Amino acid sequence: MTRPPLARLLAEAQPGVLLFAITPPRRSAPVERVKEIAAVTLDRLAPLDLDGLILYDIDDESDRNPAERPFPYLPTLDPAVYHAEHLGDWDRPVVIYRCVGKYGSRELSDWLRGCDPERVLSVFVGASSGDKPARTDLREAQALRQAVRPDLPLGGVVISERTDEHLRMLAKQERGCGFFVSQVVYDVNETKNLVSDYFYACAARGVAPRTVVFTLSLCGSLKTLEFLRWLGVDVPRWFQNSVRHAADPLAESYRQTMAMARDLADFCEHLGMPYGFNIESVSIRKAEIEATTDLAAEVGALLRG
């Protein structure tokens, strides 16, 4: 049986959504190199039974943390442009992220008008810190989409480390968000707290909970660990210890990430909460990127098996 397209899976809050997230190549890369990267990426993803591909919109987040960024910030191609010009061979939907603060409202509404809801979904991300000047803020962007392109499926980000995040989710839902994608998950306990709070708050209001897609990422080196912490991800001490001490931190991280996936899947299924997974690599190291493809395959087997 053919699986319904991503937009329908999310609209119907069907469980088991599987996404994979990539960051477009650097803006400075020559076009031949960009083509090569796109081909290699699609090759790598072809065997995976993905419901869609997330394309991140990278913002310079140096304002969120004054400490030096462990991996350097390099401007990347616009995800919509990368999609249009280089991912023509990708026949499944894409979820285009928009750091809305980077764009003026004219620019944003032009893009909204032009995109094809059969192939494209979007997730709007607000500014990384309140102090940063935002050309469009999150609410304005959500209102714009509501006015210009209400048929474009819109998602919101969820960060389990924030208090009252479940209330923020409900507010986003009222402003048109039909699904959520989490930040990288390492603290299963906090994530369960959030899902549980959200689920029961929905029940109390008589609102149907929307799918939450949990982002999983391996952490196979101290450098990656350092980066995760720089990003503000809550990495439990025991997980940090195991990356520091394990003979093979990548294998250790793989094992623990699969255990987290099983735990969250079990938790959501028992609760009756629609969920899915998004697999990404925050690292730019080859071994971690390759293991990430294996992880996506194994998480896919967990969801569909």
Add this chain to the structure above:
Amino acid sequence: MTRPPLARLLAEAQPGVLLFAITPPRRSAPVERVKEIAAVTLDRLAPLDLDGLILYDIDDESDRNPAERPFPYLPTLDPAVYHAEHLGDWDRPVVIYRCVGKYGSRELSDWLRGCDPERVLSVFVGASSGDKPARTDLREAQALRQAVRPDLPLGGVVISERTDEHLRMLAKQERGCGFFVSQVVYDVNETKNLVSDYFYACAARGVAPRTVVFTLSLCGSLKTLEFLRWLGVDVPRWFQNSVRHAADPLAESYRQTMAMARDLADFCEHLGMPYGFNIESVSIRKAEIEATTDLAAEVGALLRG
């Protein structure tokens, strides 16, 4: 093959120790009632493949929390007396708790001299708050045992909610503790943090880690939840939500507790950390006590299966 006695399992840090903990009957109960309780208890425990029975020494802990105690404090029989006079039919070892602050050093050393290390182990518990006048403090009691009865296997309590608890464990170990029994565990993440910190601190010092016995207890009602929180146990919000909302909180708690047991067993085995479980009921409700026996059987199957 016959399983080695508890003292040897702990001395050799063999994995898979299974204990069950009970609180002696109220001091005000008529002797006939005490006999009856002992018989019913031993009947209930007989089918379980326990390595030993923990007998708690209950202290009036009202000083630790000014809020009203959800289950009333009632003085209970001395665990050593209960053991000697009523548990003659129990042919396996017992771990007698001693809230050392309740006893003078003469009283404590008399007891230490009189007990049989073939049948008895002990766990010393310090005062529940620093302000409380203690007749003997924890270090004095540990020194006393070292002087009077070094052959009596001694354990210490561990509370994963405390910061730097792993350093406290190492210090207790230097003062003669050969194993640890945790407070009731509900926050697996914090417990893993503690075990991980302890394990790697042992490795850094070239010290062999001692067995940690994790205490599991069901929470099948709001009253029990209230009591756990009064005791200072860190119960994750998602767990609290599920007890509040589940149609059958006891079944829900049972399911979650087994999941915790599997998670901790898997974690310790992978790390190479010696561990075991202790099953108890903090509740005095019949349904919860009965489900606790089932829990012990299923945890036993997990350990020995």
